[in-house]
Amino acid sequence: MFKKLILNPISKNIFQKKEIFSKLNFPIKTYHNQVKIINIENKRTSLELFVSVDKEEKLLCFDPHWLRFNCQSENSRQIGTGQRIIPIQNVPKVLLIDSVKKKDDSLVIKWDVDSNQPDTIIPIEFLINNNPSELVNDDRYIPCEEIKYFEYFELVDSNGNRNETKIFEWLRHMMLYGLTIVKNLPTEKDMIKNLAELISPIQSTIYDQLFDVKVDQNPINIAYSSVGLEFHMDLMYYESAPGIQFLHCLKFDPEIVGGESIFADAFHIAELFRQKYPDLFSTLTKIPATFQKIHIDRKRPVYMVYQRPHIALNHRGKIVAVNWAPPFEGPLTNLSPKETKLYYRAYVEFAKFVYSYNKTIVYRLNPGEAACFNNRRILHARNSFIPNSGIRHFQGCYVNIDEFKSEALVKEFQMKYANASKNVNHIKLDLRKTIVGNQDYY
Amino acid sequence: MSASESLNFINLTNKVDHLEVLVSQNQTEKVLEFEPHWLRFNCQSDKSREPSTGERTITINNVPKDLKIKCAMIENDELIRIVWNDLSNQSDSLIPIEFLLNNSPSLSDIDFNKHYLTSNKIFYFDYNSFFTSQIRNDDKIFDWLKSLAEYGLCIVKNVPTKENMLRNLVEMIAPLHRTIYGEMFDVRIDVNPLNLAFSASPLEFHNDLIYYESPPGIQFLHCLKFDESVVGGETLFVDGFQIAEKFRQQHPKLFDVLTKIPASFQKTHDYQGRKIFIQYSKPHIVVNHRQKIIGVNWAPANEGPLRNCTKEEIKAYYEAYLEFNKLVYDKSNITAIRLNPGEVVCFNNRRFIHSRNGFKQAKGSRHFQGCYLTMEEFKSEVLALEYKVNNRNNEQNDEINQAYDICRLKLWNVNVANNDYY
16 A cells, blocks of 8 residues: 655644655657658648648648748748848738649748749748647646755766756756755855856846845845745846746754745646636736835845736736736736726735645755746745854855746757757757746747 | 826825825816725835835735725825724724825826837937046936937947947946847857848848847947948837837737737857757737737747747738838838947837848948847836936935835836836
8 A cells, every 4th residue: 555645734834844755757758750741732822731740640731921931941041040031021911822842851832923932942840840720738837746856966077077968857857847956066155156057147137146045134135034935936027037046055054943945836826726716817817916126225226116917828828927926016006996906806815825725845955955946937935934043044046037948948959859960940849838937928 | 106296185085995085186186096905005114014125024815805994094294094994903004195196006097108209310428428537427327328218219429449348338327138149249240140140131120139038128239340431231220119009000900910919039049059949929019908019029030930820810910910011111110320430329129120231341341349238127227317316415315205206206107118017
């Protein structure tokens, strides 16, 4: 009989040490290599392609303008940079396909004479992998319910040699689940930079490149004190709030009571909220909240106010961002009394949902451990603590969300296609459809 | 945040399920309504906001769904105290009257206007005027930044044509915004260009680095060398806000399409050992909940295949796309500049799309240096400077006055095209 591990409901101020070793495996999909064209039909105002991809038959339909603008020949895409060089004003409103022929691995499309367009050449692989009408529906993230650990010296050895496979595993986990802890990162000052820079150069903010989280006499942020912090995301008043946040525990003396880090998956919370209260959910996607940081008595005074809804949807109604940071909220403006009422009804209910979410992760970081999490997805909080003359000192930094995703995709490409000469824009990467919370509509 | 200097407080009435505040503006009286939760969450006392950082410390979970105002009164002529119904168990809310007037949600009824300015001419500023005997001249610098914020395009002349001088100019405002092109980049002919900009080709109109969630805010291009023998190479600008507005007037249905169906942007890049693969989808025009234009995204060179769209959407998209492009290339919308050595063109990279004429360099050469600032940081620094310049002679530094002065800053209202819903 297997004993099921039951997670106790989280009580904010009770110390709970949890070390959860996750044995998640990495199923890597094999890529379709068996593409057969069954039929090509020129419908003049569209192109129909009947194909069999890994034994699955599909009918793909393409709009003429889409084909024209996605020509991959030298006429249309500059070879070195890959940039498109089609003069848009020369493309007519009406485009008709004269003929379509298969040539090697591509299709060559000739346009009707009146349109005066050069032939369009598109690799079949490109067509199949970039089919616009393929709606992206399957699970685009996995709810984060436990911590996965990585060892720093497995990512990069003492001589500075990177282990690309392990780094990819680490990035992939952060893409899908949003949270990891890297163990045994030497507790020297600024070591966290070495870890972050495995991904990309650091994202600099009003907190500079690296920031220290410890008790300050005159804190410029409530984090730099011993009070508890409720669930939030950092720097929500930036259009592109920090992507990956790193918090490296340098010191956390045993005599300190409290101070655990708490994590919760905002994507999952938002989805559950949507299922339970669809109307309130809708309100939160429409009426913007105000995020702000206005602080004059500071070495670098800050005047930032930014408005955005708490939840952002794409054109398919899918959640593409969640924005939650109560300590950094400011007054709602530009709203009617009715909208204000609706907003607060939804807001108070959502906050309750956040607080009662039962899959939060509570963890007391140990010196040498670095929590690495998607600041746009994983809400973080902290229990208050009583120093008892002990020191709690973390060092932190951020990496830009777009650059993080880029690195994960590049690594996936390298892992899978290292020996094949493939154009990354032609093939399909698994991680491309993973939602990271950067408002990308895809 | 908006400055409504002309609003005058008359009196308030407790309506239990909301608060009514009677104000006057330009001889007209208006009633502002405040919802209980709005009042509760905007309490400015120490109980609700951490004094030094201003961060809110209210535990939302302790705020009940039902809130009623037991009584509302004025204290010391400048504060409103709200006492809540007993059942709600909430501490009193204290809100300065000025705060209430300046942040009323229903200001849209009154005089709310997030704005930007347009002009037929280009404004010039003199780098030498920014310093008086080696000390920063905040007034002159503020004039420059205010113009840049509101008009979105200007030129600073007399910036010495030494490499990296640009950094000195821009770091006066804020730290440089680093991108995949580094902190500063050189625009000249490269043998294997990373970007068409680093060649002599003409460039289509575009925003730089469009594929980022937050493309660079302000761009600076410093002309180091532009020999007279070089033919062509002028820099061209089109105001994205203006053409988007025109498009809305001329083709409202197509405009709507461009705000809904997302375009695909992408970048594949392999430089100095770093490979980049960014793909990002967003609409060409972004509107807020009031249908006001808050963002423009245009960069044909960086487009990829439309994704996740139905047949009908694709058709509608291309119809709108081709039509919008006509406005981009309409000569009456284009401003052309041939930069001279020593000149730095500064522009809002989100609002202005820019391009370049192709050029031929036989004997001479053309060399610019460029860098960026993050939009939110630029705007923050401009407001900080506005505050400083306005309050230079104020001896009072207490918090209430500081708060009033902050509310009165005019540049809160500038629309800088960074998708801010405000």
